[in-house]
Amino acid sequence: MFRRKLLWAIAMLGLLICGFFAYQIYSAIFSPNTAFENEKAFVFIPSDATIDTVAHRLSPLLMDLNTFKSVADRKGYTNNIKGGKFAINKGMNNNEVINALRSGNLPVKVSFNNQETLADLAGRIAEQIEADSLSLLKAFNDSDFIQQHGFSEATKLSIYLPNTYEFFWNTDAVAFRDRMLKEYNRFWSSERLKKADNLNLNPQEVSTLASIVQKETVKTDERPRVAGVYLNRLKKGIALQADPTVIYAIKKETGNYDTVIKRVLYRDLEMDSPYNTYKYAGLPPGPITMPDISSLEAVLNPEKHRYLFFVADVSNFGYHMFAETLAQHNRNKVQYIRWVNSQRINR
Helix, strand or coil, X not given: CHHHHXXXXXXXHHHHHHHHHXXXXXXXXXXXXXXXXXXEEEXXXXXXXXXXXXXXXXXXXXXXXXXXXXXHHHCCHHHCCCCEEEEEECCCEHHHHHHHHHHCCEEEEEEECCCCXXXXXXXXXXXXXXXXXXXXXXXXXXXXXXXXXXXXXXXXXXXXXXEEEEEECCCXXXXXXXXXXXXXXXXXXXXXXXXXXXXXXXXXXXXXXXXXXXXXXXXXXXXXXXXXXXXXXXXXXXXXXXXXXHHHHHHHHHCXXXXXXXXXXXXXXXXXXXXXXXXXXXXXXXCCCCCCHHHHHHHHCCCCCCCCEEEEXXXXXXXXXXXXXXXXXXXXXXXXXXXHHXXXXXX
């Protein structure tokens, strides 16, 4: 009798122990484990992450990292970690967190504006996706890629159209670059190619002229008129005489693209650079910045007029005064020079 009772006691103890461990396993897998108050939080997991890296990234979001790592190991996640941006919802258990990390890679919005150099672009993009600036710059400057797709060292900047795009956060440098080429090719539809051809320009030349328009005016509604001036000058074989190209030439020669130059001096106009459009007629070798779509469209859809000159309008800042003749232009220019001198803008 005693022996039977002992066996029952041992059996019950075993069941209790098994139940306890089963409860612990169940709790580790299915009990809520989030530690934040918002409805949702986001975590960025590097492509080369280990389970310890993942746990470190999740540490502000989870109450118990040990149970998370235990469940991750049981579900095989430890050996199959994927990089990206993931959403963790409030109240998720470890099982749900791991499922989210397995299949919930979310896109991110990647934006850039008118960068003057590919180094600037690399820095801007590296702030928004996993790829670092060095790997991005290396991909941008890949000579085989540049030549294969019909660009040159001078025109490679035109591949990148300032805009907002969706990427996965763990996109690498080459994938980013290749996507930008696809966006460039998508932009140059047959309709736009026809418009460029009607202007006797190819897409890269349109980008170059658009970059000058971009630098000349911040007013998008004025860009078609400015584009029309430069197109009129090109048709007549008149030098563009665009101050932004001279400023770019100075920056390119010094290698300091952060230099602020508010006034072009007469001595600058003698600078021997293919980007000096006072000294050399026609378009410069390539874009002086990344033109945005409004500037590209301004060149492709210019305002029809007979203007050949323009100068900043000091009575309506941001806009310009336009002239058909040099005499008219010189009268307009007097006002601008008087204002610049009154502001003591010497450089």
